[in-house]
Amino acid sequence: MYRIMEKTEKSKKRESYHHGDLRAQLIEATRVLVEDKGPDHFSVSEACREAGVSTAAPYRHFKHKDEMLLAVTKEGMDRKYQRMVAAVEQHPEGSLERIVALGQVYVGFARDEPGVFRLIFGNTRDHKMHEGLMEDGPRHYGFVEGEVAAFLGRGGVDEDAKERAFMLWTFVHGLSFLLIDEKVSSTDHSFDLDRLLLQVARRVMIDSA
Amino acid sequence: MYRIMEKTEKSKKRESYHHGDLRAQLIEATRVLVEDKGPDHFSVSEACREAGVSTAAPYRHFKHKDEMLLAVTKEGMDRKYQRMVAAVEQHPEGSLERIVALGQVYVGFARDEPGVFRLIFGNTRDHKMHEGLMEDGPRHYGFVEGEVAAFLGRGGVDEDAKERAFMLWTFVHGLSFLLIDEKVSSTDHSFDLDRLLLQVARRVMIDSA
DNA sequence: TCGGCTATGTTAGAAACTCTAACTTTGACA
DNA sequence: TGTCAAAGTTAGAGTTTCTAACATAGCCGA
Numbered sequence: 001m002y003r004i005m006e007k008t009e010k011s012k013k014r015e016s017y018h019h020g021d022l023r024a025q026l027i028e029a030t031r032v033l034v035e036d037k038g039p040d041h042f043s044v045s046e047a048c049r050e051a052g053v054s055t056a057a058p059y060r061h062f063k064h065k066d067e068m069l070l071a072v073t074k075e076g077m078d079r080k081y082q083r084m085v086a087a088v089e090q091h092p093e094g095s096l097e098r099i100v101a102l103g104q105v106y107v108g109f110a111r112d113e114p115g116v117f118r119l120i121f122g123n124t125r126d127h128k129m130h131e132g133l134m135e136d137g138p139r140h141y142g143f144v145e146g147e148v149a150a151f152l153g154r155g156g157v158d159e160d161a162k163e164r165a166f167m168l169w170t171f172v173h174g175l176s177f178l179l180i181d182e183k184v185s186s187t188d189h190s191f192d193l194d195r196l197l198l199q200v201a202r203r204v205m206i207d208s209a
Numbered sequence: 210m211y212r213i214m215e216k217t218e219k220s221k222k223r224e225s226y227h228h229g230d231l232r233a234q235l236i237e238a239t240r241v242l243v244e245d246k247g248p249d250h251f252s253v254s255e256a257c258r259e260a261g262v263s264t265a266a267p268y269r270h271f272k273h274k275d276e277m278l279l280a281v282t283k284e285g286m287d288r289k290y291q292r293m294v295a296a297v298e299q300h301p302e303g304s305l306e307r308i309v310a311l312g313q314v315y316v317g318f319a320r321d322e323p324g325v326f327r328l329i330f331g332n333t334r335d336h337k338m339h340e341g342l343m344e345d346g347p348r349h350y351g352f353v354e355g356e357v358a359a360f361l362g363r364g365g366v367d368e369d370a371k372e373r374a375f376m377l378w379t380f381v382h383g384l385s386f387l388l389i390d391e392k393v394s395s396t397d398h399s400f401d402l403d404r405l406l407l408q409v410a411r412r413v414m415i416d417s418a
Numbered sequence: 419t420c421g422g423c424t425a426t427g428t429t430a431g432a433a434a435c436t437c438t439a440a441c442t443t444t445g446a447c448a
Numbered sequence: 449t450g451t452c453a454a455a456g457t458t459a460g461a462g463t464t465t466c467t468a469a470c471a472t473a474g475c476c477g478a
Contacts, residue, residue, distance in 0.1 A: 056429080142423095174386070177380060183330070204412060421477095426472085432468100
C-alpha cells in the first residue's frame with residue numbers, strides 16, 4: 001500500500017498556536033485513514049487526532065467532511081493518471097502491450113490503494129461538488145480511447161474503438177472491485193493477472209468487430 | 210426500482226404495545242432506505258421512524274446496525290439468484306442465450322436495486338458475521354460456471370470453463386458498477402446493453418482458448 | 419516599531435446517531 | 449389464573465459533524 005512516510009517538521013506536537021501546514025496534513029491523514037478503515041469508516045475527528053488539532057480546525061480549510069474526501073479523491077486520480085501515462089510510455093506506440101499495461105495500472109492501483117480507488121469509483125454523486133473532478137474522468141478515459149484507436153490503426157477514435165475501449169474498461173473495473181472486495185482470492189494458484197489481462201486484451205482487440 | 214407496496218395490517222399506528230411484525234418491517238424499511246439514500250447513509254433511527262417504534266426497539270431483533278444491513282443483503286442475494294434461475298430456464302440448455310440472459314439479470318438487478326447491489330458486492334468484510342451469507346456467493350457463482358461448462362459441451366467445469374466464466378463475471382460486474390455509479394450514461398444513444406452483452410459473450414465464449 | 423487585519427487556531431455546544439440499561443407491557447402457557 | 453419471557457419503552461452515555469464565539473499570531477502599512 002501507498003504510504004508517505006516523510007513527516008513535516010511540525011508533524012508531532014507543534015509548539016506554535018498556528019499549525020502552518022494543516023490543510024496538506026489533514027489530506028494526508030484522511031488518505032491514510034481511508035486506506036486503513038475504508039472510506040465509509042473515516043471520521044473527521046480521527047483525522048484531527050492524527051494531526052493534533054481540535055475537531056473544529058478542519059472547517060477552516062474544508063466546508064465539510066466530504067470535501068476532505070474529495071481532496072483525497074482528486075489527488076488520487078492525478079496519481080493514477082500519471083501511472084497510466086508512465087506505463088504506456090514503456091512500450092512502442094500502437095502495440096498491444098500498451099493496452100495491457102493500462103489494464104495493469106488500473107488493477108494495480110486498485111490493489112495498492114483500495115480505499116482511494118473506492119473514493120474515485122465508488123458512489124460518486126458528490127463528485128459534482130468538486131471543481132474539476134468531473135472533468136478528470138472523461139479526460140483520463142479519453143486517453144485510453146486514444147490508445148485503443150492507435151492500436152487499431154485508425155485515424156481517430158471511431159465507434160468501434162469506443163466500443164472496444166469500453167469493454168476493456170468494464171473488464172478491468174469489474175476485476176478491480178472483485179479483487180479488493182475479496183470476491184476472488186488473488187492468491188488462488190489458478191489466478192494469473194497478467195495472463196488474464198492479455199487474454200482479454202486479445203479477445204477484445206483482435207479479430208472481427 | 211423494486212418496491213413492496215403491500216402493507217401489513219399494523220403498518221401504520223399500531224394500537225397494541227407490541228408490534229407483532231417488527232423484524233420483517235424493519236428489514237423492509239432498511240431496504241427502502243438503502244435504495245433511497247444509499248447503504249452508507251442509512252440510519253437505524255430513520256428506519257425506526259419509518260416503522261413507528263423507538264430507536265431502541267431494533268436491538269431486540271438485531272445485534273447492531275450492520276446486522277440489519279446483512280439481513281437485507283441476504284434477502285437480496287436470494288432474490289437475485291431466483292431471477293438468474295428463472296431467466297436461464299427460458300432458453301434451451303447449452304445455448305448462448307442462457308449465458309447472455311445471466312448477464313442481463315446481473316446488470317438488470319444492479320440497475321433495479323443499486324442499493325442492495327452495493328450491499329451484496331460492496332465492501333463486504335462483514336459478510337463473515339452473517340450465517341450462510343459467505344456460502345451463497347460461491348454457490349450462485351457455481352451455477353454460472355455450470356452454465357458456461359454446459360455451453361462449452363464439457364462434462365464438468367474444467368479450467369477453461371472457469372476462466373471464461375470469470376471473464377464474463379468480471380465484465381458484467383464492472384458494467385454494473387459503471388452504470389449505477391453513473392460513470393457511463395446508459396441513455397447515451399450509442400449504448401445498447403443487449404448488443405454489448407452479446408458481443409462480449411461471443412468474444413469470451415467462442416473460438417480458441 | 420507599532421497597531422490592526424485577517425487567517426487560522428481554540429473551546430463550547432447543538433443536533434443526530436448507535437447502542438446499553440433499566441423499566442413496562444402483554445401474550446402464552448403451565 | 450399467575451408467572452415468565454419476549455418485545456416494547458424511556459433515559460442516557462458516548463461519538464460524531466458542524467457552527468458560533470472567542471483567541472492567537474503572522475503580516476503589512478504607517
